[in-house]
Amino acid sequence: xxxxxxxxxxxxxxxxxxxxxxxxxxxxxxxxxxxxxxxxxxxxxxxxxxxxxxxxxxxxxxxxxxxxxxxxxxxxxxxxxxxxxxxxxxxxxxxxxxxxxxxxxxxxxxxxxxxxxxxxxxxxxxxxxxxxxxxxxxxxxxxxxxxxxxxxxxxxxxxxxxxxxxxxxxxxxxxxxxxxxxxxxxxxxxxxxxxxxxxxxxxxxxxxxxxxxxxxxxxxxxxxxxxxxxxxxxxxxxxxxxxxxxxxxxxxxxxxxxxxxxxxxxxxxxxxxxxxxxxxxxxxxxxxxxxxxxxxxxxxxxxxxxxxxxxxxxxxxxxxxxxxxxxxxxxxxxxxxxxxxxxxxxxxxxxxxxxxxxxxxxxxxxxxxx
Amino acid sequence: xxxxxxxxxxxxxxxxxxxxxxxxxxxxxxxxxxxxxxxxxxxxxxxxxxxxxxxxxxxxxxxxxxxxxxxxxxxxxxxxxxxxxxxxxxxxxxxxxxxxxxxxxxxxxxxxxxxxxxxxxxxxxxxxxxxxxxxxxxxxxxxxxxxxxxxxxxxxxxxxxxxxxxxxxxxxxxxxxxxxxxxxxxxxxxxxxxxxxxxxxxxxxxxxxxxxxxxxxxxxxxxxxxxxxxxxxxxxxxxxxxxxxxxxxxxxxxxxxxxxxxxxxxxxxxxxxxxxxxxxxxxxxxxxxxxxxxxxxxxxxxxxxxxxxxxxxxxxxxxxxxxxxxxxxxxxxxxxxxxxxxxxxxxxxxxxxxxxxxxxxxxxxxxxxxxxxxxxxxxxxxxxxxxxxxxxxxxxxxxxxxxxxxxxxxxxxxxxxxxxxxxxxxxxxxxxxxxxxxxxxxxxxxxxxxxxxxxxxxxxxxxxxxxxxxxxxxxxxxxxxxxxxxxxxxxxxxxxxxxxxxxxxxxxxxxxxxxxxxxxxxxxxxxxxxxxxxxxxxxxxxxxxxxxxxxxxxxxxxxxxxxxxxxxxxxxxxxxxxxxxxxxxxxxxxx
Numbered sequence: 001x002x003x004x005x006x007x008x009x010x011x012x013x014x015x016x017x018x019x020x021x022x023x024x025x026x027x028x029x030x031x032x033x034x035x036x037x038x039x040x041x042x043x044x045x046x047x048x049x050x051x052x053x054x055x056x057x058x059x060x061x062x063x064x065x066x067x068x069x070x071x072x073x074x075x076x077x078x079x080x081x082x083x084x085x086x087x088x089x090x091x092x093x094x095x096x097x098x099x100x101x102x103x104x105x106x107x108x109x110x111x112x113x114x115x116x117x118x119x120x121x122x123x124x125x126x127x128x129x130x131x132x133x134x135x136x137x138x139x140x141x142x143x144x145x146x147x148x149x150x151x152x153x154x155x156x157x158x159x160x161x162x163x164x165x166x167x168x169x170x171x172x173x174x175x176x177x178x179x180x181x182x183x184x185x186x187x188x189x190x191x192x193x194x195x196x197x198x199x200x201x202x203x204x205x206x207x208x209x210x211x212x213x214x215x216x217x218x219x220x221x222x223x224x225x226x227x228x229x230x231x232x233x234x235x236x237x238x239x240x241x242x243x244x245x246x247x248x249x250x251x252x253x254x255x256x257x258x259x260x261x262x263x264x265x266x267x268x269x270x271x272x273x274x275x276x277x278x279x280x281x282x283x284x285x286x287x288x289x290x291x292x293x294x295x296x297x298x299x300x301x302x303x304x305x306x307x308x309x310x311x312x313x314x315x316x317x318x319x320x321x322x323x324x325x326x327x328x329x330x331x332x333x334x335x336x337x338x339x340x341x342x343x344x345x346x347x348x349x350x351x352x353x354x355x356x357x358x359x360x361x362x363x364x365x366x367x368x369x370x
Numbered sequence: 371x372x373x374x375x376x377x378x379x380x381x382x383x384x385x386x387x388x389x390x391x392x393x394x395x396x397x398x399x400x401x402x403x404x405x406x407x408x409x410x411x412x413x414x415x416x417x418x419x420x421x422x423x424x425x426x427x428x429x430x431x432x433x434x435x436x437x438x439x440x441x442x443x444x445x446x447x448x449x450x451x452x453x454x455x456x457x458x459x460x461x462x463x464x465x466x467x468x469x470x471x472x473x474x475x476x477x478x479x480x481x482x483x484x485x486x487x488x489x490x491x492x493x494x495x496x497x498x499x500x501x502x503x504x505x506x507x508x509x510x511x512x513x514x515x516x517x518x519x520x521x522x523x524x525x526x527x528x529x530x531x532x533x534x535x536x537x538x539x540x541x542x543x544x545x546x547x548x549x550x551x552x553x554x555x556x557x558x559x560x561x562x563x564x565x566x567x568x569x570x571x572x573x574x575x576x577x578x579x580x581x582x583x584x585x586x587x588x589x590x591x592x593x594x595x596x597x598x599x600x601x602x603x604x605x606x607x608x609x610x611x612x613x614x615x616x617x618x619x620x621x622x623x624x625x626x627x628x629x630x631x632x633x634x635x636x637x638x639x640x641x642x643x644x645x646x647x648x649x650x651x652x653x654x655x656x657x658x659x660x661x662x663x664x665x666x667x668x669x670x671x672x673x674x675x676x677x678x679x680x681x682x683x684x685x686x687x688x689x690x691x692x693x694x695x696x697x698x699x700x701x702x703x704x705x706x707x708x709x710x711x712x713x714x715x716x717x718x719x720x721x722x723x724x725x726x727x728x729x730x731x732x733x734x735x736x737x738x739x740x741x742x743x744x745x746x747x748x749x750x751x752x753x754x755x756x757x758x759x760x761x762x763x764x765x766x767x768x769x770x771x772x773x774x775x776x777x778x779x780x781x782x783x784x785x786x787x788x789x790x791x792x793x794x795x796x797x798x799x800x801x802x803x804x805x806x807x808x809x810x811x812x813x814x815x816x817x818x819x820x821x822x823x824x825x826x827x828x829x830x831x832x833x834x835x836x837x838x839x840x841x842x843x844x845x846x847x848x849x850x851x852x853x854x855x856x857x858x859x860x861x862x863x864x865x866x867x868x869x870x871x872x873x874x875x876x877x878x879x880x881x882x883x884x885x886x887x888x889x890x891x892x893x894x895x896x897x898x899x900x901x902x903x904x905x906x907x908x909x910x911x912x913x914x915x916x917x918x919x920x921x922x923x924x925x926x927x928x929x930x931x932x933x934x935x936x937x938x939x940x941x942x943x944x945x946x947x948x949x950x951x952x953x954x955x956x957x958x959x960x961x
Contacts, residue, residue: 182423185419185423186416186419188416191419237441237445238445240441240445243442272438277438277439277442280438284431284434284435284438287431288431291424295420295423295427298420307420315423318427322430322431325434329434329437329438329441331433331437
């Protein structure tokens with residue numbers, strides 16, 4: 001007995017319980033993000049402050065913090081995580097609301113809120129805990145979810161979404177909607193009514209499209225590429241073509257100096273140019289493995305809370321990656337969505353780390369055993 | 371499932387009417403069973419939905435992968451952001467030792483497509499914060515016109531990044547090579563420069579524009595030598611400072627094939643700068659025409675000897691002054707002590723009176739014929755577009771004949787003079803000057819003078835240096851800067867020329883001093899022509915270097931500069947110094 005208790009430390013439990021493929025995939029993504037931030041940034045940072053590693057240092061710090069967050073969240077007990085999520089959601093929601101008043105206006109929208117030299121994009125932190133909060137509300141395994149829970153969840157969703165529309169941040173709005181409707185779907189809500197709501201939502205988006213010039217411009221340039229300014233996507237497609245199968249080599253890419261936000265919104269094209277089809281396939285494979293492992297966990301699971309949680313979290317992480325890639329390869333219109341862990345930016349890395357930590361936590365083996 | 375919990379017992383009563391209520395109603399069990407079925411139904415529902423989502427998810431992954439592969443295989447570039455500009459790289463210009471004189475720097479052009487501008491007001495305020503070429507009102511006007519325009523051109527990466535960071539949709543970028551002139555001023559007049567579209571606008575850039583824009587094998591190799599060009603420019607700059615001259619020009623040319631090794635005209639300009647002063651842009655060597663004075667006596671002497679009108683020992687009577695037309699001509703000093711002086715003495719001491727007497731014997735017709743054959747009456751032929759047409763007197767009177775004999779009345783460029791002098795010393799053959807590299811073999815066009823005349827002229831030129839007007843510069847080691855003692859010498863022949871510059875039909879006190887030298891004089895290879903614009907005399911204490919005793923004639927400045935250039939250039943050009951025990955030996959080495 002003594003020997004057994006000796007063996008059962010927190011770490012050994014953690015190691016035996018976690019889903020190793022997911023842990024491995026996230027670690028590889030973080031490492032890859034570190035590598036990319038090393039090769040992408042000389043183009044920009046060389047001229048900004050003469051420090052070749054300025055961006056790398058910052059991104060390395062973010063990734064290190066992100067990795068710690070990832071590990072520590074996966075160590076927390078499930079009941080504490082519920083409390084933690086509710087608190088964090090409340091704080092981040094307040095911050096998100098504050099962006100409308102005190103946000104920094106960048107390129108026509110107020111998405112960032114700054115604390116001294118550090119600026120934060122609250123929506124990135126809202127998204128992962130939003131998943132948990134939704135799951136807490138909608139979780140009812142036995143009778144199907146009650147109408148009151150649905151109303152509460154809808155209220156929360158509408159309040160977050162309306163802030164996003166006011167900011168405006170249409171791409172995050174879409175992602176948030178995807179998370180919400182995903183959770184509603186998993187809560188057992190009538191699929192017919194859900195479809196009606198989604199169709200209605202798409203119709204209202206068409207209205208937004210007709211009113212908002214920016215969105216209109218982007219959709220038009222996607223639908224009629226010859227008539228509108230499509231230089232960014234055009235350049236990014238050429239970069240992917242340039243990369244070929246093995247790529248032009250780390251740091252040799254030209255794309256990063258040609259388009260704005262190359263290190264966040266077009267990082268996939270940079271990867272495609274420098275690491276070729278091999279690098280891209282690796283990234284796609286990682287997200288595929290994460291979603292496969294997650295879905296496998298959901299399938300046999302008895303805990304409805306964990307089912308909704310895992311489903312929405314995986315939807316969030318993988319859909320964000322897919323949207324980013326889709327924009328880069330012109331499968332969908334241009335939006336500013338980051339690629340998890342690879343794109344430059346502290347908020348994105350932090351939010352993704354929380355999400356990844358939660359995925360790792362909820363996909364632990366003990367949840368099946370119960 | 372714990373079976374023990376089931377408390378109901380089966381009672382079998384064969385008399386009962388139906389079996390419906392044989393089981394005792396168990397509320398607990400019923401609830402549990404109901405829950406169980408609900409739970410399994412719900413789980414089934416969720417699992418079905420999960421499978422549906424998984425299928426949608428997988429198809430998304432598949433779509434992305436297929437699209438990726440499609441881009442790699444089938445996508446064709448429309449705008450060519452990555453390939454296009456590599457082709458438009460302009461060919462480089464190299465010197466004879468393949469040293470690059472030009473380079474192409476990768477920069478960017480920034481343009482605006484007003485149709486794609488999203489928020490005009492914001493766009494203008496953002497752009498005007500960075501751009502200082504356009505004012506806010508100008509930008510507003512240009513954007514409103516809805517026409518494409520250049521915001522900035524040849525932008526360096528640091529500036530470019532600022533524009534990229536604006537993140538505005540209307541701004542477009544394209545790569546462009548900026549022409550860079552590595553040696554700044556050194557080759558300014560020769561290489562010339564290009565405009566913003568990389569089209570040559572002056573110098574070799576203009577005349578070889580097609581070749582340089584050609585896609586393959588488009589480097590241009592020149593006859594120029596960077597080392598020699600540096601030396602010539604350095605020395606003339608130093609001389610301009612020392613003698614307070616307002617300008618200067620120098621050229622070194624191969625007398626046998628016309629290759630120009632160095633050609634400099636001061637003041638010059640930096641082709642990398644946008645705005646160039648017109649005065650600096652002027653190439654004195656090829657575009658400027660001047661009356662060179664006594665240097666022209668070379669041709670007077672050569673044509674007389676060639677036509678056997680006189681020999682070096684033919685005597686002429688030298689008076690104190692002579693009239694050509696109404697103009698009174700005097701000599702600075704007599705060429706000899708006695709009344710009758712030989713042609714050699716007249717040439718070596720540069721007597722105007724003697725030369726006029728010589729040309730009177732030669733006559734107008736012969737003079738015109740020879741000057742024309744030497745190319746002094748027509749445009750100079752060289753690769754750069756800046757070419758001079760000589761100012762020829764019209765009508766050509768006897769007065770003109772006589773004044774041209776000693777260097778007034780006919781304005782030619784320094785290059786004209788160098789070509790004509792080459793023809794006198796190289797055995798009598800006319801050459802064509804060239805700025806592009808040729809082979810080492812001789813390239814003569816046609817013979818004007820005989821070998822014999824050429825040899826006599828070489829002797830006369832060597833005598834000018836040995837004991838004539840250039841004696842001070844070459845023999846007395848005025849500064850001893852480059853030779854230990856006077857024993858090792860480069861064998862040089864030359865002719866000085868000092869003329870007063872013409873200003874609105876009257877001669878001013880401003881001088882143009884010229885020294886044309888040939889080295890080595892016994893077997894000519896190169897001609898060195900140095901001109902200084904209005905040098906002043908220097909009066910210092912006895913024994914101090916660079917003293918000219920207030921003289922400002924060519925022998926005191928242009929000849930000295932030539933000697934310094936020759937002393938520095940000869941080791942590079944592989945010209946050997948001769949050991950000379952006494953000056954008379956010079957004659958014997960002429961073969």
